[in-house]
Amino acid sequence: xxxxxxxxFGEPLVIEDxxxxxxxxxxxxxxxxxxxxxxxxxxxxxxxxPVKPTPPFVPGHEGVxxxxxxxxxxxxxxxxxxxAVPWLGKACGRCEHxxxxxxxxxxxxxxxxxxxxxGYAEKMLAWADFAQPVPDGIDPRDAAPLTCAxxxxxxxxxxxxxxxxxxxxxxxxxxxxHLAVQYAKIAGATVAAIxxxxxxxxxxTELGADLVIDARKEDVSKVLKSHGGxxxxxxxxxxxxxxxxxxxxxxxxxxxxxxxxxxxxxxQVPIFDTVLDGTSVIGSIVGTRQDLTEVYQLHAAxxxxxxxxxxxxxSVNASIDDVLGGRVKARIVFEM
Numbered sequence: 001x002x003x004x005x006x007x008x009f010g011e012p013l014v015i016e017d018x019x020x021x022x023x024x025x026x027x028x029x030x031x032x033x034x035x036x037x038x039x040x041x042x043x044x045x046x047x048x049x050p051v052k053p054t055p056p057f058v059p060g061h062e063g064v065x066x067x068x069x070x071x072x073x074x075x076x077x078x079x080x081x082x083x084a085v086p087w088l089g090k091a092c093g094r095c096e097h098x099x100x101x102x103x104x105x106x107x108x109x110x111x112x113x114x115x116x117x118x119g120y121a122e123k124m125l126a127w128a129d130f131a132q133p134v135p136d137g138i139d140p141r142d143a144a145p146l147t148c149a150x151x152x153x154x155x156x157x158x159x160x161x162x163x164x165x166x167x168x169x170x171x172x173x174x175x176x177x178h179l180a181v182q183y184a185k186i187a188g189a190t191v192a193a194i195x196x197x198x199x200x201x202x203x204x205t206e207l208g209a210d211l212v213i214d215a216r217k218e219d220v221s222k223v224l225k226s227h228g229g230x231x232x233x234x235x236x237x238x239x240x241x242x243x244x245x246x247x248x249x250x251x252x253x254x255x256x257x258x259x260x261x262x263x264x265x266x267x268q269v270p271i272f273d274t275v276l277d278g279t280s281v282i283g284s285i286v287g288t289r290q291d292l293t294e295v296y297q298l299h300a301a302x303x304x305x306x307x308x309x310x311x312x313x314x315s316v317n318a319s320i321d322d323v324l325g326g327r328v329k330a331r332i333v334f335e336m
Contacts (some may be wrong), residue, residue: 003058003121004316004336009047010212012118012317013059016050017131021117028128030083035119036062036144036308037332038175039238040087040261043322044114048263054115061087061112062147063119065336067131074128074165081138083131084147085119087111087286089128099130103284104155119144122336132292135300142299145331150285150295152303153180153234155287156257157187160232169230170209170261171220171246174201175331180234181207193280194220194237194246199329203307214243224249226247229237230293245268247281255280262323283308308333 001020003205004013023029039061043049063085076085091098091106096107110127112118115123134143145295153176162168168189170180176199177193184191192211193204196205201212220242223229229251235243238260244267247256257283258267269281287295298304307330311319319332 001122004313005056005058006045007040007056007276015314018100020123023069023125025072026128027071027125028067028074028077028131030065030124030126031068031071031123032119032124032336033140034064034144035060035334038148038320041168057282059113059120062144063124064143077128082134084134084143086147087110090130103288135296138300139312141333142219144333145306145308146299148294149176150179151287151292152176154295155291156259156284157183159282159284160255160257161240162187162189164234166231169224169233169246169249171235171242173204176236177332178203178207181209186303207224220245220335221248228244230254238262240265250279252277255282258283308334313333
């Protein structure tokens, strides 16, 4: 099989021929149809986070394809069934977090494309209990971004407790943000979309944003405060200044939900203002299997649109450069 492999941090990925992986007990082999390019994959390939993967490895945690081989003991999936393989490749199922519906906080979890080989390949392995069935009628090229970008922003809005008529700021309208705008509108919120490119601000308006803020020309905090302040701000831009601006635009009792992960990023939070205003700063990491089920249900019902462009796996290095250069409207999906 063909795979894009990280041989060393910071170096271009190498397209290699590898043997087809054999599923162990409780695993399946998936013939990959589509795999999305997430910024997390770029961080992984560059070794930018404190906890690093171990090269050589295959990145990608938005892999979608059909089950090609069943490992021992797998009975709930069938050959030919379409599944997605998300960031949460496996959790222990026994700890406090798993048992209380927060499996994404499991300390024993294994992450796809980070702790095990991922979806930048023609074939990949998945733990069957975490291989998410994709409903009939969903294009695999749509399902791929929904597997991370969709479920991550959907969960962030849940964490924020967004309710109808609230003002929600979406900071960063890209692969994640264009879906966050749609989920916030589904929740009944008034949406303020923040970005630094004309194309993405236009996209936000097209997708239903009520207010667009150009962070190149406008003071984000002041604009949000002029509208009463945001009840919630979802921080999706990989930029520390964007986090601070979103925090500054909260109303009293507002919540900043941190999702993007700038390398070694930090945010200074003023203690006095935070205490007096009763604001919250919360981290939100991807979503559970149930969250992803709901994301697929919404898409199957025609409630969301995935803005994407398809490319070949051989374009992986150029595609990474385009993401870093801000030249991608929303999501790149590799077709195998």
